[in-house]
Amino acid sequence: MIPGRGLARRLHDRSRRRRRRAGILMYHCITETDLDPWGICVSPAAFDEQMAVLSAARAGADLGELRDPSSFTATGSKIAVTxxxxxxxxxxxxxxxxERHEIPATVFVIGTAVGRTREFWWDALERAVLGDLELPEELRFPFGTSRTFRIDDHPVDIAETRTWRADLDGPSCDRQQLFRDLWEAIVVLAPEEQDDAVDYLLEWAGHPVDAPAPRPALTADEFADLAAHPLITIGxxxxxxxxxxxxDPAAQHRQIARGRDRIRELSGLPVTRFxxxxxxxxxxxxxxxxRAGIELACTSRPVAAIADDDPLTLPRLQVLDDDGDTFARKLYDDHRLAVGALSSL
Ligand SMILES: [Zn+2]
Incomplete structure (x- = not known):
């Protein structure tokens, strides 16, 4: 990393607080959990409080509204949920x-996720490596570049590992390091190999391989119900x-075009968000x-969006399992969003 560049980026990001802006929120799972190293789960109770904040601030907007430059305002008055x-x-x-708070949302669905009965690889990896079971001292991992790992520091403090954030905290034990190393090794494997690799890891760690996924994907019927709902747009x-x-570019194109085609077939609707x-x-x-006809695409760059942003690389704010007050404070203090409304709440 180049420190000077990081500083320039941070100053540039701060300048967004003074620009006409809007917020795009990123969620994944709405569920209770006690293992979440990426911070992707928000409990239903917390999500309800967060949507109540958006509703009270009259800030909930459909992502599609951000195609209109007038949606970016000096008070950051529009916030889209994804x-x-x-x-x-x-x-x-x-x-x-x-529905209760009348907030629209965009759901970006992986083409092969619909009707998938297996756990997503990243969820299975978490359970295998950061779960409650004591791990064997050695792992021979034969996928990708074959490697052998040692897990020497037994016993680990499970409670501490439960609150460890893989994206924020450096690894403080062999188990956390193993989780990071395996994540980097698996993310680049082909999809079938990813499933085989996590099955291998679950078995190695002593978990049943074919147990139902704790965080399952949408079935085809569930997807159809979601896609047909007036508050929901599928991307x-x-x-x-x-x-x-x-x-490579050809494989990128295949993933993007075929993913769009699959979602379009399933929903019967045009797909213009990604x-x-x-x-x-x-x-x-x-x-x-x-080239796939997408009009709005979101990244995970954690800043407010401004009218000058490329609509195909819009930044998004990851929302954590925060209560309504904390959620409102972060929107207001960190990103100057819903400023008029939240200052008077
Ligand atoms: Zn994803």
Missing amino acids: FDDGYADNLAAALPIL SHTLDHASLTDL SFPYGRYDATAVDAVR
């Missing part, structure tokens, strides 16, 4: 709360949740998104 991946709880847990999230920056898996993108990926 979900990534296509978890079943988006229908069962999130939708009733969105695409590639065919296989591909790490686009690890693919989000980049893992927030990873480059110039050829953005070009493939444009």
Whole structure:
């Protein structure tokens, strides 16, 4: 990392607080959990409080409104809700709360997620490596570049590992380091290999391999119900949740175009919204998104959006499992969003 560049980026980001702006929120799962190293789960109770804040501030906006430059305002008065991946709880847990507060949302669904009965690889990896079971001292991992890992520091403090954030905290034990190393090794494997790798890891750690997924994906019927709902717009999230920056341009194009086709077939509706898996993108990926007819695409860059942003690389704010007050304070203090409304609440 180049320190000077980081500083310039931070100053540039801060200047957004004075620009006409809008917010795009990123959610994944609406569920209770006690293991969430990426901070992607928000409990239904917290989500209800967060949507109540948007509703009281009259800030809830459809992502599509951000195609209109007048949606970016000096008080950051419009905030769009989005979900990534296509978890079943988006229908069962999130939708009733969105209905109660009349908040529209965009759900970016992985093409192959619909009707998927297997756990997503990143969820299975968490359970295998950061779960309650004591791990064997050695792991021979034969996928990708074959490697052997040692896990020497037994016993680990499970309670501490439960609150560890893989994206914020450095690894403080072999188990956390193993989790990071395996994540980096698996993210670049082909989709079938990813499933085989996590089955291998679950078995190695002593978990049943074919138990039902704790965080299942939408079934085809659930997807249809979600897609037909007037508050919901479905977007695409590639065919296989591909790490686009690890693919050549032809493979990027296939993932983006086929993911769009699959979602369009399932919903019977045009697909003009997209989000980049893992927030990873480059110039050829953005070009493939444009050629696929996408009008709005979201990254995971955690800043407010401004009217000058490329509509194909819009930044998004990851929302954590915060109560309504904390959620409102972060919007207001960190991003100057819903300023007029939240200052008077
Ligand atoms: Zn995703």
